[in-house]
Every structure is written in C-alpha cells, then in structure tokens.
Amino acid sequence: MVMLTDSQLADINLLAAFLALDQTGGATPNQMARSEPQLLILLGNAILPVAERAFTVLSRGAVEKILIAGGIGHSTDLLYQAVKGHANYHVIATEGRSEAAILHDIAVQFFAISPEQLLLETASTNCGDNAVQARRVLEQAGEPAARIILTQDPLMQRRTDASFRKVWQDRPEVQFINWPTFPPQIEQRGDGLAYRGETDASLWSWPRFASLLLGEIPRLRNTVQGYGPLGKGFIAAVDIPPEIEAAYARISPLLSTDHGDRSF
Numbered sequence: 145m146v147m148l149t150d151s152q153l154a155d156i157n158l159l160a161a162f163l164a165l166d167q168t169g170g171a172t173p174n175q176m177a178r179s180e181p182q183l184l185i186l187l188g189n190a191i192l193p194v195a196e197r198a199f200t201v202l203s204r205g206a207v208e209k210i211l212i213a214g215g216i217g218h219s220t221d222l223l224y225q226a227v228k229g230h231a232n233y234h235v236i237a238t239e240g241r242s243e244a245a246i247l248h249d250i251a252v253q254f255f256a257i258s259p260e261q262l263l264l265e266t267a268s269t270n271c272g273d274n275a276v277q278a279r280r281v282l283e284q285a286g287e288p289a290a291r292i293i294l295t296q297d298p299l300m301q302r303r304t305d306a307s308f309r310k311v312w313q314d315r316p317e318v319q320f321i322n323w324p325t326f327p328p329q330i331e332q333r334g335d336g337l338a339y340r341g342e343t344d345a346s347l348w349s350w351p352r353f354a355s356l357l358l359g360e361i362p363r364l365r366n367t368v369q370g371y372g373p374l375g376k377g378f379i380a381a382v383d384i385p386p387e388i389e390a391a392y393a394r395i396s397p398l399l400s401t402d403h404g405d406r407s408f
Contacts, residue, residue, distance in 0.1 A: 148332055152398060155391040157329045159357050162388050164298040164327040165305055172197075173293055173323065174206030182207045183282075183289040184323075187274050187304055188214020188243025189297035190222035192230065192346040195247050197325040198295050199255040207293065210251070213265040213278040214243030226346050242266035263287070271303055272378045275311040291319045298324035299348070299356040303364060303371070306379035313380065328353070358399040361392045 148156070168175075173182060184207045186198045202210050214220075224238040227246060236249045244264045251257040263285055268277040282289065296304040301324040312318045328347070329340040339347055348356070364382045366372030371379045 148337070152395060153330065153332065155395040156357065158391045159361070159388065159395065160299065160329060161327045162385075163300070163302050163357070163360050164324040165302040165322045166324055166327050167322045172206065173201045174204055182291055182293055183209050183211065183287060184293040184295060185211045185213055185278055185308075186247065187271075187294070187296040187300075188212065188220075188223065188247060189300070190219065190226045190346075191297050191348070192226050192233070192250075193342070193344045194295060194297060194325050195250060196255075199251045199257055202251075202257060202261060203255050209261050209263065209287070210257075211263040211265060211278055211281060211287075212244040212247050212251075213268060213274045213281075214247070215266050215268045215273075215277075216240075216242055217269040222352070230346060271300060272307045272310075274304070275307040278308075279311055290317055291321065293321045293323050295323050295325060297356075298326065298328050299353070299360060302382065303360060303379060306364065306371075306382050309380035310378070354399045358396060361388070 173184065184198055184202070186195060189195075198210060201207055220243055223243050223246060227233045227236050227238050227250075232254060233250055236246055236253070238246055242264075244266045248259075248262055248264055251262060252259060263281055265274070265277045265281045268274045292308075294301070294304055294308060301322055305320060305322050308320055312320075326342065328342075330337050330353075331340045332338075337350065361384065362369065363371045364379070364384060366374045366381045368375050370376070372381050
C-alpha cells in the first residue's frame with residue numbers, strides 16, 4: 145500500500161475542513177448562546193454519527209425541534225447500507241423508504257425522541273431540492289424560525305449552506321449556522337488511514353471520501369462550469385480562498401488516480 149505523505153495529508157485535511165464549514169467554534173448547540181429557540185435542519189446522509197449527534201442535542205433540550213430533510217436520491221443506497229450494517233439500527237426498514245423516514249425511526253426508537261419534535265421532508269432528491277422542500281415544509285407548518293442550524297454530511301456542508309442561502313435569499317433576516325458535528329480529519333495509522341478522534345465505523349470509505357473531496361470544489365466554484373450564480377445557478381456564491389484552490393490542485397491528481405487501495 146502506498147502511504148500518504150505529510151504534505152498530502154495536510155492538503156486533504158485542509159480541504160475537508162473547508163468543506164465542513166463549522167461555524168460553531170467547536171461548540172455544540174447546547175453550548176451556543178441563544179437569543180431564541182433554535183430549529184435544526186438535518187439533511188439526509190449516510191454518516192450515521194452526524195444524525196446521532198443531532199438527535200442527542202434534541203433529546204437534551206439544546207434545540208426544540210428538528211426538521212429531517214431527504215427523499216430518495218442518488219446516494220440514498222449508502223444510507224440503506226449503513227443502517228443495514230449497524231449493530232442496532234439494522235432492524236429499521238430501509239428499502240424504498242425516504243432518508244427522512246429512516247432517520248425519523250432511528251430518532252424515535254433509539255433516542256426516545258417524541259414524533260412531535262420532528263418535522264419530515266420526504267420529497268427532495270438532491271442538495272438543492274433539500275433547501276427548496278425544507279422551506280416549503282417549514283412554511284406549511286408555520287415555523288417562522290429566524291435562526292436555523294444546518295447539519296449535513298460534513299463534506300457536503302458548505303454546498304448545503306450555499307443551497308439554503310440561495311433559496312432564502314429573499315429573507316435576509318434568516319440566519320443559518322452550520323454545524324457539521326465534526327470536521328473530518330485523517331491520519332496515517334499503521335498500514336491504513338484513520339479518522340482522527342473518531343472510532344465509529346459508520347463513516348466514509350476511502351473511495352467515497354476521495355470522490356467527495358474531488359467533486360465538491362468544482363461544484364462550489366462560481367464559474368461557468370460551477371454551481372454558482374455565474375454557472376448553473378444552483379447555489380449562492382461561495383468564496384474559495386487561493387490556498388484551498390492550491391491544495392486542491394496539488395491533491396486532485398492523487399485523488400483522480402487512486403483506485404481505492406487504501407482502507408480506514
């Protein structure tokens with residue numbers, strides 16, 4: 145197995161931290177100063193520790209309600225696989241069900257969350273649609289939250305923020321606080337890679353991790369080819385600092401040619 149160099153690890157971790165967009169300063173919602181009750185929107189994803197941490201803060205009263213957003217999309221199968229392979233959650237039905245419905249059942253059955261504390265959005269099929277449909281559900285439910293915590297697969301957090309900012313651009317009073325629950329950082333450990341500070345196996349495989357790092361930066365660019373206003377118009381403008389672009393340029397050849405011969 146080919147080992148990663150220190151500089152390659154540094155570039156990968158820089159990109160991962162950028163994509164994670166943690167705006168909490170490392171605090172959990174119950175540690176953040178609050179001027180009003182908070183709503184958390186959990187976007188459907190296959191990284192189960194993210195949902196677990198969101199449900200934990202709800203069970204402790206740090207937020208009053210969670211909207212779980214996610215229908216069936218191109219990565220829903222990854223959630224199915226994660227649930228089926230989990231020591232406890234494997235009893236949850238998955239096939240043909242929305243991401244929101246599956247995560248709802250985990251919250252109720254394993255975290256003693258009351259269904260009244262959960263709103264569900266089950267129609268969206270991608271990141272941009274998550275934002276559109278989440279706003280629809282909130283408005284139909286009469287939830288006028290002006291301070292919303294966004295929680296997503298950390299590697300998709302920055303794009304999620306840009307999607308929500310675009311959909312809510314006519315309501316500048318709405319404040320989004322991004323809480324990915326943890327910024328993924330990797331380290332070389334023995335003959336493989338490990339997520340620093342994380343022991344849960346329900347995280348990304350190396351191919352999935354590498355493909356997200358490789359794909360997210362081009363999507364975030366505000367260029368003709370990107371998802372920003374100057375391109376496809378799917379998201380609000382994202383500022384990508386020069387040091388992030390430089391790290392991406394250095395590491396993308398490795399990620400493009402790596403065929404999964406690494407393991408966590």
